[in-house]
Amino acid sequence: MSWGILAPDTVISQRRQQNLGLAAAVRHFNDRAVPGIGGMWFPIPILWSVLAVSIAEELGVPALPVGNAVEARVMLGAILGPPDRRVRGARKMQGLADSSFRNLARCGTYVVQPIRMAMVQPLVALGFVQGSRYGAFRIHTAGRRMLELPVMQEFRRLLGAWAHGGRPHGLDAAIKAFGPGGRVPDEVRKLIRARLLEGEDAGSARRRNLASLGAGPSAAQLESSTPLPGIEPDHWSDLRAGVAFMDLRDAALAVLDRLEQRLLRLRDDNQPVRLSLDEAAKEVAAPLSALRSLASRQGDRIDAGGEATSRGFLSQVRSLPDPGLLQKLAERDATVILWRGDYITLGPAAGESRGGADPDDENRPPASDAFAPQLFRLYNLRCLATELSGRVNPGSRDAAGEVQS
Structure with missing residues (x-):
């Protein structure tokens, strides 16, 4: 199996990078x-990335195209549902018939700015992976704990079989449950919350103190x-x-x-x-x-x-x-x-349209x-x-x- 370098399929507006060197x-x-939270504002993308990194390790390939493929697959299962700002790729993947791992891992199949880009910092800071680049991530302590939770094991099995080229029975139902609007299982939710707010490090203390304000x-x-x-x-x-x-x-x-x-x-x-x-x-x-x-x-x-x-x-x-x-x-x-x-x-x-100055705005x-x-x-x-x-x-x-x- 060959793997290419992912690149944008459209040119990102230069205005969006009008940062004055700041x-x-x-x-x-x-x-x-x-x-430590990067651009994360809802937690389920952490699950997608942990699963993707785990599958990449199993396949012996970089995690980046696997992360894109997993995210594209869960989005594909949600784009026909009600409007939701957590859903990406509704225009890009409209009418896409081939939902195989091989196709969704290809350059240009999914959006230019996937949500997984906002997960790089929290995945590392919260201890779910090790590494400085998404493509080189390896599962770390909290990631292993998540994968060991019984509620994760069946979804991991189904996604793994899909990544190996199969079409396992039950994948569509699992994709729907773990989609962008899905409910994070209680055991996983509590694990992420503990990593976010209950640590003894300075970053956890700042997050915890802010969360305690309520508003x-x-x-x-x-x-x-x-x-x-x-x-x-x-x-x-x-x-x-x-x-x-x-x-x-x-x-x-x-x-x-x-x-x-x-x-x-x-x-x-x-x-x-x-x-x-x-x-x-x-x-x-x-x-x-x-x-x-x-x-x-x-x-x-x-x-x-x-x-x-x-x-x-x-x-x-x-x-x-x-x-x-x-x-x-x-x-x-x-x-x-x-x-x-x-x-x-x-x-x-x-003269370009006045979008946000930051590419993460749409996330x-x-x-x-x-x-x-x-x-x-x-x-x-x-x-x-x-x-x-x-x-x-x-x-x-x-x-x-x-x-x-």
Whole structure:
């Protein structure tokens, strides 16, 4: 059996990666806020990945194509059901007749951004696998414990037989039970909850303290320097720094958006699509003033976070004159707005639809005002902790329901 390298079957919008060279800081503050959960907001994808890694070990192949195939198979069993934001690939796999492992493991059969990409960090941080890359994962202690649970063994047997080319009786029913809208079996749910909230390490303590709040912290609550009850001062400082930094980044993107709008108008009017730094500074006077004001008001919070990339960016916003700051922002971007040596112009992603800046956006539940939206993991943790306690996940389409039966 031959295995290829998985690659996107469509080009991901460059706008979605308009990160101003600040991606490391974004990751840092999200991980300081809620360590170890990546983009996970509902727990059943952990099961799919543990099963996939186990099957990959048995087959002697990399785990990545197996993970894609398993996820595609459970999604295929759910795409004809009621709308649910946990279901992916309804358009891509519409009418797909060949549900064999061999076909679903092929490059391009499933979506470009599978949910399993958001599982890399939690699988490792919670002890289910070992390794730094999905393709090289191996089952670890918690993963073995999960696979040993009686409720998992029949599903593992059926998926294993399917991966070996079979069509085992009972697979479709099992796929439905373990699909994206399925109920995590109690034994598995309790195991994941213990790994998420009951450890003795610092990451578990931060997750546990946040989960104990029930709701929040909101952006308004994080304006205060006094922590909410149960949150440690250093954690509170990290949360405040993260929110302030994300706001500063978004204010800088607002400056670039204004420049883009002006340059697009020039293009539509068949005018030279360029602005000198002085012209650009006049065009963005209002959003640039708002950016500097934000740096003045919240800069101390960012400095207190002690993260080098964010502090360097803050220093530029504080100290550079308007033309120099606009040049630096254009250089940082280089996707929507470009610096051409003596003028500002449009980049290759200019004019594209304004999607989220992060490729994981489509994997997330809608935000809640009770949780600071700048740090998406706060609400994701709430969704996880709620479902792992046996109640309906508030991020799912059926969140108005009661305790799961």
